[in-house]
Amino acid sequence: MRLDLVNKYDLRLPRYTSYPTAPHFSAAVDGGVYGQWLGGLDTATPLSLYVHIAYCDEMCWFCGCHTKISKRYEPIADYLAVLEKEIDLVASRLPGRMGAKHIHFGGGSPTILSADDFSRLIARLKDRFGVLDGAEIAVELDPRTADEAYVRAMAAAGVNRASVGVQDFNPVVQKAINRIQPYEQVAEVIGWLRTHGISEVNMDLIYGLPYQTTDSVLATIDQTLTLSPRRISLFGYAHVPWMRKHQTLIPESALPGPEERWRQYEAAQERLQAHGYVSVGLDHFAAPDDELALALAEKRMHRNFQGYTTDDAPVLIGMGASGIGSLPQGYVANEGELHAWKRMVEAGELPTKRGIAISDEDRLRREVIERLMCDLEVDVAAIARQHGRSDDHFAAEVDSLSDLEADGVVVRDGFRLTITDDGRALVRAVAARFDQYLKVGERRHSQAV
Known part of the structure; x- marks a missing residue:
């Protein structure tokens, strides 16, 4: 790889999970507009549902997500109750009962819910929207908070894909980003998933983290390969402390520079391809017989707020604080501040804070x-x-x-x-x-x- 390209083109650019991108959303699109858009849909249109669980029990210092830390379960249970009300609000604005072909639970950390509450939440979604035959139901999973009871509940609810957050296995890097999870802990959780029939396992890794080197990234790749994930995401760490204040806890002097980031990316890509993974787009890798690799070969892959996907539903409904969605008419984003989101939902309003109508x-x-x-x-x-x-x-x-x-x-x-x-x-x-x-x-x- 020509490293001279790094300095010339390493610009700050969107990830293009939407167009126009989120910074261009405005308050011109509010809950009233969103309600009209929902009401104008054809009931035969398949839906994709994104459910945001806006809580974690500990802050990862690299995190760029909308999340709140809680060591008590009461705020989480309260959040879930309001989320169920939002599900009802959205469903009531549709022209009729519509079916989902894709459901994705993200966060934050969906595994911060109790197993019983997760089961209750997915039952609510199935009741209000319905689930189409062959639907993919995916959960982002934190190995530090998931237990076998939760995995059993996932399997019983029809979950058929899990994305396991790893980032890096190196103890020095884990300490620097405040995310301690040994390899053995991750392996145990993946073992539970497969034991209970959830065989479609993704693993999420990050390069460009503090104290990472090309050799240490490759060591994490090699450990990841022993767990045989179906898909691997390899994201570059986005250091944006002006947007995420907790990232100031990461020592900038420990971050690899652009050239080292490039070496890490390239070396990891080569190692994964050498082990038979297909390179998908910018930052995903898939087993050759995985549906994502097949979609790539057939040019029917898509990109949305969850990254590269086989999901071709024309409507993505995001629910929960900071949930984001896409409709034929444009994009919508929920209020991210928890108390404001809660007040809007409890007042019977769709909690849309901003969006953009597309031309x-x-x-x-x-x-x-x-x-x-x-x-x-x-x-x-x-x-x-x-x-x-x-x-x-x-x-x-x-x-x-x-x-x-x-x-x-x-x-x-x-x-x-x-x-x-x-x-x-x-x-x-x-x-x-x-x-x-x-x-x-x-x-x-x-x-x-």
């Missing part, structure tokens, strides 16, 4: 960006035609890629763009050329590598 031009650019992020190639003229535009609609954007082409990041063949192997880590820099909202250099986003 036909947004939809066009979103498709170009998604195909770049997913397939690492795109025919922008063909997509423009599908949206009723001329072949040269993106002529200026394609012309603007001359520097990235000269540096071997992208190849231009007329209006067909292909990301090179060297350019994979910089796909966000290519996608950004099609982003009409982005102001390069704004400190709203994480590093591109």
